[in-house]
Structures are given as structure tokens and as C-alpha cells.
Amino acid sequence: MEAMPPTDERSNRSDPSSEPRSELSTVASIRRLHPYVRTALPRLAGGLLASLGASLMALAIPRVLQWVTDGPLASGARDHDWAGLAWSVVLVATLGVGEAGLILLRRTLVMFPGTRVEAAMRTALFRHLQDLPVSFHDRWPGGQLLSRIMGDLGLLRRWLVFGILQLVVSIVTIVVGVGLLVATGGWLGIIFLCGAIPVTVLAFRFSRKYRKISRLSQDQSGDLATTVEESVHGIRVLKAFGRGPDALDQFTEQAAELRETEIRKATTDAGLTTALRVIPEVTQAVALVVGVYLVASGDMTLGALVAFFTTTAVINGPVVDLGMTLSMTLNARTAVDRFFEVMDTVNPLTDPERPADLPPVTPGRGGTTGGHVALRDVTFRFDDAERPVLDHVDLELPPGTTTALVGLTGSGKSTLAMLAPRLFDVTAGRVEVDGVDVRDMTREQVRERVAVAFEDPTLFSASVRDNVLLGVPDDLPAAEREALMTESLEIAQAHFVADLPDGADTRIGEEGMSLSGGQRQRLALARAIAARPRVLVLDDPLSALDVTTEEAVTARLRDVLVATTTLVIAHRPSTVALADRVAVLQGGRITAVGTHQELLATDPHYRYIISSLEEDYAAHAGEEPAPDQPAPSQSAPQSQEALS
Structure with missing residues (x-):
């Protein structure tokens, strides 16, 4: 059913940007997705296990290299353990192939349930929008709703099939890798661990700042979509009154604001990514100097040093990716908040638990009975x-x-x-x-x-x-x-x-x-x-x-x-x-x-209304009011008095 709000009595509209924001933590906000992802959890969990398995296989390769360096390669060329070398090559190749296979399995497992979750959430949101009363749609611009049902849910799907898995895998890889470094590298592991302190502080500060910018960006995207929607629907009016340039100016101004916000967002993200690249590199440089000294003094084997730096190479990837996955997670949290801002809107027009029994309405040429x-x-x-x-x-x-x-x-x-x-x-x-x-x-x-x-x-x-x-x-x-x-x-x-x-x-x-x-x-x-x-x-x-x-x-x-x-x-x-x-x-x-x-x-007031209608209709038709009808005065009471 078409629904046009009564425009002649409606007062000021509320701005959705003034709606209450979620005060939940990121974890608590994302946990609200459980009803929608429940059926997809087995495959998502399988994808997570496959990713963790691939990560652990990558971390196992440095241990094989340590054994090869300190074992088969430790002797002179004539005394090499060629059988051991062959087995180590086979083992490294097996681990590499296994890692690739698990990554492929992860993609296969998570892709389809991710799209199903997105479709289910989009359908639920559209169903709720259809159920909400006219007063809700009178307050909310269409562009804001469109950005939530399309852009936000698309972002959530990408986070579900990639972001959350990558975030968990990165954290586990970093924790396990640093544990191995400390256990096998001694002081070198402690040096690398010290680099985690500034990284943690920066990540915490980043999350607080980026969350606000992310929310602002997504809200501005909704406002921009509203402007496009209104301009397209009103294109005839804009053309008829020559206001196209004004509409373009408004759009350009909003697009510029969104661009500035996106630049701030990208700058904030780039700052964390730069830190996540520089800090590990600095700690590796310090560890290299210390490691060479320890090997020269006989306090560390060459194989342990090789394993240490090979492990750091495996860890560095997740450390750098941590900035991207963290920003994606915060964007997803904002999308969840914006989704539930609509879904949490209670419809005051509810159906009774026990509806009244009424005779059925049967269409026909004779119409239907009743109608009082x-x-x-x-x-x-x-x-x-x-x-x-x-x-x-x-x-x-x-x-x-x-x-x-x-x-x-x-x-x-x-x-x-x-x-x-x-x-x-x-x-x-x-x-x-x-x-x-x-x-x-x-x-x-x-x-x-x-x-x-x-x-x-x-x-x-x-x-x-x-x-x-x-x-x-x-x-x-x-x-x-x-x-x-x-x-x-x-x-x-x-x-x-x-x-x-x-x-x-x-x-x-x-x-x-x-x-x-x-x-x-x-x-x-x-x-x-x-x-x-x-x-x-x-x-x-x-x-x-x-x-x-x-x-x-x-x-x-x-x-x-x-x-x-x-x-x-x-x-x-x-x-x-x-x-x-x-x-x-x-x-x-x-x-x-x-x-x-x-x-x-x-009724004098009725006569005044009729005379007003006749005057309005005559003016619309390009005619003068009928001469036998009095023209309405400035106020209804005066007209009523005159007609009396």
C-alpha cells in the first residue's frame, strides 16, 4: 500500500543522526549478529580452523629450517646427511602445499555462508522497514536506509568471510609466534616482545579514534545517497526552475565533506599501518645485532638464529595486516550499530494476540456488505x-x-x-x-x-x-x-x-x-x-x-x-x-x-470554505471567481460574520 504522510499537519522531522548511538563495546555489538550467523557458524568455524591450521603450518617451517641448519647442514659438504636434507625438503614442501590447501578450504567454507547471512539480514531489514509505520519513514531519509541495507550489509559480509577470520588468525599467529621466539630465541624473543608494547598502545588509541571517523563516514555516505535520491526524483522540478547548478553545489559540498572524512580515515589507518611496519623492522634490526653477537660467542646456534628470523618473517605479515583487519572490524562494528538502530525501532502499531473475527471480504461486481x-x-x-x-x-x-x-x-x-x-x-x-x-x-x-x-x-x-x-x-x-x-x-x-x-x-x-x-x-x-x-x-x-x-x-x-x-x-x-x-x-x-x-x-464556516475552494479552483483554471460568490477575507471568523 502506498503511504504518503500528511504534509499539511506534520511538524518538524527528526534527524536520524540524532538517534541514540550504541554504547556497547565492539565485541558486545558484534555478538548481536549471532541470530543471523547461527546457521552459518559451523562453516565459519571450519574456515577459522583451516586458517589457523595454515598459520601453524607456516610457523612450523622455521622449526624445520632450524633442524636442517643445526643438523644435516652443520657438517662439511662431504659429511652432509643427504637423506636428512631430502626429507627436510619434502617436509617443507608438504607444509607449504598443506598451507595452500587449507587457505583454499577456508575460502570454500566461508564464501557461501557469508552471502547467505548478508541476504538474510538484508531481507530482515527490508521486512522490518515494510512493517514500520509511516511516522518512521517520515523521519528517516531514504538515502540513510539505502546505505544501511546495501553498503553496510555488504561491508559486514566482507568482514565475516575475511576480516574476522584474518583478525583471529593474525592475533593467534602473533601470539604463538612471539611465544616461539621467546622460547627458542631467548633475549632475541624478549627484544621482539618489547616491540609489542608500543604496538598495543597505538592499536588502542587507533580504535577509539577510528571508530568515530568510521561512523561519521558511513553517516555522510547515507546523507549523500539521500541527496542523489531526492535530486533524481525531483529532476523535473530542478530542470523546470533552473536549479540544477544549486543541486550540484549542494552535492559537491557534501561529497567534499565525505572526501575529507575518508582522507582522515585513510590517514589514521595509514598511521597505524606505518607503525606496524616500522616497529617490527626496528626490533628485527636490534635483534640481528644481538643475534650475531650471541652466535659469535657461542651462546646461540646458527640454526636458532635462522629459525628466529624466519619466524619473524612469518609474523610480520599478520602484524602489518593487523591494521587493515582492525579497521575493517571497526567499520563492521559501525555497520552493526547502524543496522540495529533500525531493527531496534519498535513499531507502535502492533497486531492483537487474538484478532477479532470478521466476515471475509469477497471481491465481486456487487461489492461487499458492511463498511460502517x-x-x-x-x-x-x-x-x-x-x-x-x-x-x-x-x-x-x-x-x-x-x-x-x-x-x-x-x-x-x-x-x-x-x-x-x-x-x-x-x-x-x-x-x-x-x-x-x-x-x-x-x-x-x-x-x-x-x-x-x-x-x-x-x-x-x-x-x-x-x-x-x-x-x-x-x-x-x-x-x-x-x-x-x-x-x-x-x-x-x-x-x-x-x-x-x-x-x-x-x-x-x-x-x-x-x-x-x-x-x-x-x-x-x-x-x-x-x-x-x-x-x-x-x-x-x-x-x-x-x-x-x-x-x-x-x-x-x-x-x-x-x-x-x-x-x-x-x-x-x-x-x-x-x-x-x-x-x-x-x-x-x-x-x-x-x-x-x-x-x-x-453553516457560515462551510460557506467560507466553499468560497475559498471555488476561488482556488478558478485561479488554478485561469479564471476569476464567480461573481455571486463572496471572496474570502483574511481571517475565517470575519468571513463567517459577514456571511451571517
Whole structure:
């Protein structure tokens, strides 16, 4: 269902960047991934063991070289143990091949579960976004959500299949390698171990600084994606008003800020990587001087010295990689936080544990029975608003009738229209459909019975058929679905569909922007009609149509949907005149209900509203207001007094 927030009553939007940040440690944050990676853990664990095995094989090679140097190679050339040399070559080759095989096994084990975890998290996030209320999407820019569901989850997949394994393997390799150096190299091992102290301090300082920069970078990427999204969607407006250069300036400024952040991030990462290269090299140089002295003095064998430096060569790789894997881990932690910022958002619109039993809605030419709507002492206030938009509203919509809701801009019309389909929940009071509070139904039950067509229609990049039949059950026979589509298009006066290149199978492009505004509105109306609801809410869905087409659509609606209750948010006098009843919304309250003629005769505020609608419509059509209609004054009360 399309959902457009009520723009005339909505107050300030919240900035998602102001949402609470995670105060969990990196380990605690990443542990939250367990429900999503649980099924992949066996293969990930297997990949980790394969990586550790490869690392230990690499560390075993220096021990073989030590034995070869101090054994078969220690004698003169004539006394060499050629059999021992041959076996040592075979052993080193075996260890090398085994290391390569384990690395290949690791890649095979972790690649597929990593992509499955990414797909599962992406599906879970999209499902949650679909479930969250309109108020959430009113606050959050689309680019921020897009960056989380695409960029962040892609980063998490790369970390799962490479980063976390490499981090664990690097740490284990360094710890085991340094242990071997201390055990076999004596003072040389202690010298190398001393280099770990500044490395640890630098890594700790790096993690604190890099985490903040990483978060800033990913948030700025989301903001940039939002700017691109808004510019693409509003490209016609930008071109029409010649504001393309301004949009480019804004984009360039945001891109420059992101570039500066990325440079800071890369500089911070490069600083740690440089330190991780320089410190081990310095300690190796010191160890080399000391080692040569120890060998010359007979306190260390040549084989032990060879094994020491061969081991340091094995360790240096993980030490240098530690900076990259640590930065990847911190980026992954930020991605996890951003993912759960959305997933932790609680949907206040929940389904009851025991939904009310209602008769099934069966689509058909005769419509459906029921459709009685009642708003009883309804109050609604947005969370960030000081005053309620609707204040103790009482309104009855008898079954099978058309009620027009009129009011000045900001009176709460669109908000009231969103209560029946339960896009918002009332702050107080009840909204009933056929005597049942909509909160006692599941949202699926409510939206099977209540369909909405909005003034600003949202169509999807699909065929006309798919758009019109969006609310029709998939299990309905194909012939019935086709009949529903044909009839709905005819009721909405969408005859232009027959002239499209592929008829109803024509793809209409993103948001249907290849169509005119009136064509989009008629398809959106046909979509609402095809759902055969008990209650049809029309938030001025015919504003782009001429009066003749509007009359034809309304007449067909009355003929076909005889059992459907219709609530129309009216912005044109012609719409009001075609309704059975009219409800006047003033100051968040229903102040009058009656026929158009009755209210014209008895309600000054209604006459003021109608005169305003006529003036607005005449101005839109390029005409002057009708001479027998008084022009509205600057304030409603004065106009009411004059009309009295």
C-alpha cells in the first residue's frame, strides 16, 4: 500500500543522526549478529580452523629450517646427511602445499555462508522497514536506509568471510609466534616482545579514534545517497526552475565533506599501518645485532638464529595486516550499530494476540456488505507536537454512502483519513469498522477492508496490470483478476491504457513518471477500486482531473461500489457537491455534518470554505471567481460574520 504522510499537519522531522548511538563495546555489538550467523557458524568455524591450521603450518617451517641448519647442514659438504636434507625438503614442501590447501578450504567454507547471512539480514531489514509505520519513514531519509541495507550489509559480509577470520588468525599467529621466539630465541624473543608494547598502545588509541571517523563516514555516505535520491526524483522540478547548478553545489559540498572524512580515515589507518611496519623492522634490526653477537660467542646456534628470523618473517605479515583487519572490524562494528538502530525501532502499531473475527471480504461486481465506519471521541497528536491535530472527533460514515471531508489547510483532514486504514493509531478514542476497533484487528485485516488512494499517487516500476492488481489476492483465478482490472480501469476512466504500446502489460517506469499526473491518479484510483474494499478513502485523488472526468469517475463509483463506504478529502467544490454528506473539520473537530445544500444554508464556516475552494479552483483554471460568490477575507471568523 502506498503511504504518503500528511504534509499539511506534520511538524518538524527528526534527524536520524540524532538517534541514540550504541554504547556497547565492539565485541558486545558484534555478538548481536549471532541470530543471523547461527546457521552459518559451523562453516565459519571450519574456515577459522583451516586458517589457523595454515598459520601453524607456516610457523612450523622455521622449526624445520632450524633442524636442517643445526643438523644435516652443520657438517662439511662431504659429511652432509643427504637423506636428512631430502626429507627436510619434502617436509617443507608438504607444509607449504598443506598451507595452500587449507587457505583454499577456508575460502570454500566461508564464501557461501557469508552471502547467505548478508541476504538474510538484508531481507530482515527490508521486512522490518515494510512493517514500520509511516511516522518512521517520515523521519528517516531514504538515502540513510539505502546505505544501511546495501553498503553496510555488504561491508559486514566482507568482514565475516575475511576480516574476522584474518583478525583471529593474525592475533593467534602473533601470539604463538612471539611465544616461539621467546622460547627458542631467548633475549632475541624478549627484544621482539618489547616491540609489542608500543604496538598495543597505538592499536588502542587507533580504535577509539577510528571508530568515530568510521561512523561519521558511513553517516555522510547515507546523507549523500539521500541527496542523489531526492535530486533524481525531483529532476523535473530542478530542470523546470533552473536549479540544477544549486543541486550540484549542494552535492559537491557534501561529497567534499565525505572526501575529507575518508582522507582522515585513510590517514589514521595509514598511521597505524606505518607503525606496524616500522616497529617490527626496528626490533628485527636490534635483534640481528644481538643475534650475531650471541652466535659469535657461542651462546646461540646458527640454526636458532635462522629459525628466529624466519619466524619473524612469518609474523610480520599478520602484524602489518593487523591494521587493515582492525579497521575493517571497526567499520563492521559501525555497520552493526547502524543496522540495529533500525531493527531496534519498535513499531507502535502492533497486531492483537487474538484478532477479532470478521466476515471475509469477497471481491465481486456487487461489492461487499458492511463498511460502517465510526470515529468515537478520537484524539490524535504527533509525538513531537505540543497540540493535538484532532481533538475529540466524532464522525459516523453510514455503509454505502459517500462523505466529503472539508476544512482549511492544516485542519487535520489528511491525518483523519489515515486513521481508518490504521496508518496512524489514535492517541485516544476509537476508530471502528463494522463495530470493531481497528486496533482489535490485524493490520492485514484492516487493509483488506480499507483501501486508500492518495492525491500524490505512487506507482511502481512494473506493468500497469501489476500496479492495478497490487491489492488483489494472488490466489484469485486469473480470469477474475483480469475482469477486476478491466472494470477498475473503466471506472477510473483510465481508457488511455489501451493506447499504451503493450496495453496493460506496458511497464510504466519508476514512479510512473512517464505518465501524466491525471493518468497516474487514475491508475492509483483503479488500484484502490480493484481491491474491492468495504471502505474507500480518497485523499483528493482526482485533483489532476477535469470536472467532466471527475463526474464520470464519481458516477461509476456510485453505480459499481454500491456497498462501499467512501470518505473523500475534498479540495474542489465539484467533489463536495457529488457527495451524499459533508463533514466540516475546524480546529481539529467536526463542527457540522449534513448535505451540501444544508450546510450552505446553515453553516457560515462551510460557506467560507466553499468560497475559498471555488476561488482556488478558478485561479488554478485561469479564471476569476464567480461573481455571486463572496471572496474570502483574511481571517475565517470575519468571513463567517459577514456571511451571517
